[in-house]
Amino acid sequence: KGIEEAVLNGVLGGYPVVDVEVDIVYGSFHEVDSSELAFKMAAIFAMKDGFKQGKPILLEPIMKVENITPEEFQGDICGDLSRRRGSINSIETRGNLAIIHAEVPLAELFGYATAIRSLSKGRSSYSMEPSHFQPVPPNLVPAILDQKEAK
Missing domain, CATH: 3.30.70.240 (Alpha-Beta Plaits)
Structure with missing residues (x-):
């Protein structure tokens, strides 16, 4: 859900992001600290960082x-x-x-x-x-x- 949300509002003026492929290469789960919201926010932050590093174009x-x-x-x-x-x-x-x-x-x-x-x-x-x-x-x-x- 975090990835889907992140592509709706990209880093260039909040315009949607297209032509993106996402591979999740590592993840872990903890009984106390892991929640749906935590994973969603982690995905959003990772996507935003990736967008900035990827030199997006409008x-x-x-x-x-x-x-x-x-x-x-x-x-x-x-x-x-x-x-x-x-x-x-x-x-x-x-x-x-x-x-x-x-x-x-x-x-x-x-x-x-x-x-x-x-x-x-x-x-x-x-x-x-x-x-x-x-x-x-x-x-x-x-x-x-x-x-x-x-x-």
Whole structure:
């Protein structure tokens, strides 16, 4: 139970911990001093120490984004996706439409619907779905942790 509890609140801003394997290599029991709470607390402290020694990284959700836009707005839409730390995977053309496939951090997509409406005079549409998690760029981690701490 202590291990399960420890991974729910990691050492980086209290965010959950993923991709952890735990091997218990030693343990002992004493009639008087051993209790469920004692084992739980020992596991929590061991996990927290291990997390700190393991050099944890903060992950962020990445979304697959498909944007369908008239070709005349393709450059503006691609530029906006790049400013949002997105990477363009491919661009298809169907008639006079450009279909832009990109991966963008979810944190950068707030306000995206309004932005593309403005950039394309309301003629673009988009869809997104979860893709994967990837490490947050190191230069952004302090601001994220400070923001989390302020809450």
